[in-house]
Amino acid sequence: xxxxxxNLYWKENIRILTILLSIWFVVSFLMSVIFVDQLxxxxxxxxxxxxxxxxxxxxxxxxxxxxxxxKMMDKLDRKYHHEEKxxxxxxEAAGE
Amino acid sequence: xxxxxxTYLTVGLTFILYIGIAVWSRASSTKEFYIAGAxxxxxxxxxxxxxxxxxxxxxxxxxxxxxxxxxxxxxxxMGWTGGYVLLALLIAPYLxxxxxxxxxxxxxxxxxxxxxxxxxxxxxxxVSFTYVAGQMRGVGVVFSRFLExxxxxxxxxxxxxxxxxxxxxxxxxxxxxxxAQYCVLIFAYMVPAVFISILMTGHVIPQxxxxxxxxxxFGGGYLLDRLDGLHEELGFAAYTSGVRSHLDxxxxxxxxxxxxxxxxxxxxxxxxxxxxxxxxxxxGYALLFIAILYTTxxxxxxxxxxxxxxxxSNAEYVSMPSWFRTWENTNLISFEDKNGDGRxxxxxxxxxxxxxxxxxxxVLANPExxxxxNWVIALVAAGGLAAALSTAAGLLLxxxxxxxxxxxxxxxxxxxxxxxxxxxxxxxxxxxxxxxxYFGINPPGFVAQVVAxxxxxxxxxxxxxxxxxxxxxxxxxxxxxxxxxxxxxxxAIYIVYFKFINPAAxxxxxxxxxxxxxxxxxxxxxxxxxxxLLVCRFTAPPPQDVQAMVLDIRVPGKPD
Numbered sequence: 001x002x003x004x005x006x007n008l009y010w011k012e013n014i015r016i017l018t019i020l021l022s023i024w025f026v027v028s029f030l031m032s033v034i035f036v037d038q039l040x041x042x043x044x045x046x047x048x049x050x051x052x053x054x055x056x057x058x059x060x061x062x063x064x065x066x067x068x069x070x071k072m073m074d075k076l077d078r079k080y081h082h083e084e085k086x087x088x089x090x091x092e093a094a095g096e
Numbered sequence: 097x098x099x100x101x102x103t104y105l106t107v108g109l110t111f112i113l114y115i116g117i118a119v120w121s122r123a124s125s126t127k128e129f130y131i132a133g134a135x136x137x138x139x140x141x142x143x144x145x146x147x148x149x150x151x152x153x154x155x156x157x158x159x160x161x162x163x164x165x166x167x168x169x170x171x172x173x174m175g176w177t178g179g180y181v182l183l184a185l186l187i188a189p190y191l192x193x194x195x196x197x198x199x200x201x202x203x204x205x206x207x208x209x210x211x212x213x214x215x216x217x218x219x220x221x222x223v224s225f226t227y228v229a230g231q232m233r234g235v236g237v238v239f240s241r242f243l244e245x246x247x248x249x250x251x252x253x254x255x256x257x258x259x260x261x262x263x264x265x266x267x268x269x270x271x272x273x274x275x276a277q278y279c280v281l282i283f284a285y286m287v288p289a290v291f292i293s294i295l296m297t298g299h300v301i302p303q304x305x306x307x308x309x310x311x312x313x314f315g316g317g318y319l320l321d322r323l324d325g326l327h328e329e330l331g332f333a334a335y336t337s338g339v340r341s342h343l344d345x346x347x348x349x350x351x352x353x354x355x356x357x358x359x360x361x362x363x364x365x366x367x368x369x370x371x372x373x374x375x376x377x378x379x380g381y382a383l384l385f386i387a388i389l390y391t392t393x394x395x396x397x398x399x400x401x402x403x404x405x406x407x408x409s410n411a412e413y414v415s416m417p418s419w420f421r422t423w424e425n426t427n428l429i430s431f432e433d434k435n436g437d438g439r440x441x442x443x444x445x446x447x448x449x450x451x452x453x454x455x456x457x458x459v460l461a462n463p464e465x466x467x468x469x470n471w472v473i474a475l476v477a478a479g480g481l482a483a484a485l486s487t488a489a490g491l492l493l494x495x496x497x498x499x500x501x502x503x504x505x506x507x508x509x510x511x512x513x514x515x516x517x518x519x520x521x522x523x524x525x526x527x528x529x530x531x532x533x534y535f536g537i538n539p540p541g542f543v544a545q546v547v548a549x550x551x552x553x554x555x556x557x558x559x560x561x562x563x564x565x566x567x568x569x570x571x572x573x574x575x576x577x578x579x580x581x582x583x584x585x586x587x588a589i590y591i592v593y594f595k596f597i598n599p600a601a602x603x604x605x606x607x608x609x610x611x612x613x614x615x616x617x618x619x620x621x622x623x624x625x626x627x628x629l630l631v632c633r634f635t636a637p638p639p640q641d642v643q644a645m646v647l648d649i650r651v652p653g654k655p656d
Binding site: 004006009010013017021024028029032033034035036037040044045046047048051052054055056058059060062064065066067070073074078082083084085086087088 | 135137162167169170173174177178180183185187189194256303305307308309318319320321336337338342345349353370371372373376377379380383384387390391394641647650651652653
């Protein structure tokens with residue numbers, strides 16, 4: 001049966017997802033598509049900002065979002081003692 | 097050494113490498129054959145996923161497409177990377193915790209229904225075949241252009257190589273060859289990009305050169321301003337502004353993103369790592385490795401476009417450099433002197449324009465246009481082959497597991513032994529390679545059109561079914577199946593109508609709400625979600641053990 005801590009863990013997980021996916025949505029659809037012409041008024045070097053977001057910035061932010069997610073979930077897993085056994089590291093240690 | 101010798105040498109060496117890896121990584125159990133024994137370290141899986149994902153289309157065609165679409169090309173750049181955020185956050189960790197072999201495994205078990213399993217099998221096979229036909233063709237094209245062998249012979253050689261390591265090593269062989277293939281393809285992509293960036297802007301990093309000032313010999317000023325100016329002069333829309341409506345761009349990007357997150361050959365890569373944490377981490381690595389190519393592509397697009405216009409516009413035909421003639425011979429460039437002045441008019445107006453340029457030229461001829469040494473050009477050939485073969489192998493494995501595991505073992509013949517299942521998997525991959533090769537040699541005319549189909553289908557079927565299966569304990573088989581069927585049927589009818597029945601009407605005036613067939617998958621996805629949630633309210637909740645399974649996969653680290 002699902003324990004109470006599992007419910008709390010899941011709620012915090014959903015909160016993390018909501019924050020990160022909101023950023024993802026704003027970056028992908030608002031900044032790079034809907035408001036791209038308005039953002040183009042801002043210039044960074046040779047780039048119009050909206051154009052840069054659509055062809056460069058959004059992709060960098062996607063990569064960063066996944067690594068932030070990894071860190072936040074590591075913290076959450078430690079808090080609820082859900083760390084998994086590192087099978088590969090154990091085998092390596094046993095082999096030596 | 098001549099270009100020919102360099103190319104044979106480079107391609108030959110990479111092929112020996114792939115075969116060596118195959119011999120070293122033979123699979124002896126179904127677990128090794130299907131998911132590499134769930135023993136792949138996250139970094140290796142990230143590399144393999146990146147190679148699996150980046151196909152002949154990404155390597156050869158994407159920079160060219162972006163260079164002709166300008167800002168609108170961002171639909172592919174964001175569409176084919178943004179899905180990894182959804183994969184990492186909404187799908188990969190939970191399916192890894194589920195811990196079986198295939199996507200139909202999850203759909204069938206989660207929705208306790210053989211019907212759902214079969215719908216998933218049919219979708220997985222259809223989507224994968226659609227894709228693999230294009231890869232085999234890509235192999236043939238690279239062979240014929242760089243090695244001057246017949247396209248068909250090129251396809252046969254490619255089939256032989258994939259067959260060897262896929263049949264022998266299954267997922268295990270495929271994974272480690274993909275790691276090698278990623279290294280080959282990214283090196284081959286970056287070397288010419290760095291050279292051309294230094295040549296035109298003095299920047300070593302193409303992503304920075306993209307936003308910098310041109311060297312004096314190229315006319316100075318910011319690259320993108322110069323490109324916008326050239327476009328205006330010739331009557332094209334400004335490079336940094338879009339032609340398509342925001343709504344359509346939004347829907348196409350959405351369909352490609354959700355499609356990416358629902359493609360079975362990408363999802364199963366996350367079954368191969370040892371833990372949930374490793375699944376999250378390898379999604380991050382995968383996107384990082386993909387992003388290197390995907391942020392370089394738009395830079396190459398702008399460099400090459402500027403370079404091309406500078407070289408050809410209003411220049412005398414007789415004074416064209418040698419690469420122009422080389423690619424004229426392959427019909428990728430053609431010139432028709434309409435006004436008879438001996439000069440090339442390259443303009444937007446089709447009545448006056450005299451030059452037709454195939455989009456693939458942008459990557460394939462880039463090293464020659466930048467006058468790079470022969471070994472760099474040979475590298476591009478090896479890179480194109482690595483991109484095509486790695487994607488083909490991943491897709492063929494999905495087809496083979498769908499047949500041997502999902503159709504036979506989990507449905508029609510549950511009593512077969514593991515040894516028999518492994519044999520069936522190898523036979524299935526043999527036939528899949530043959531069918532893929534057949535489509536490579538006799539490409540159906542509709543390959544380009546069905547790519548929209550593959551993404552639309554994945555977005556409107558798998559993506560909602562998987563996400564609901566994880567995030568709603570209440571979702572039942574009635575809801576999921578009716579959602580998938582409505583999503584697929586709606587998307588399929590819309591695409592078939594505009595691509596096959598009435599292609600003449602395929603323009604913004606006739607599209608429903610101004611949404612192109614490429615973007616309709618997004619609407620199909622919403623329809624799937626809506627129908628599934630509605631039907632599920634009026635039907636019985638799923639059995640207790642299924643609900644318990646859903647709660648279990650939400651929490652990592654629990655014993656199975």
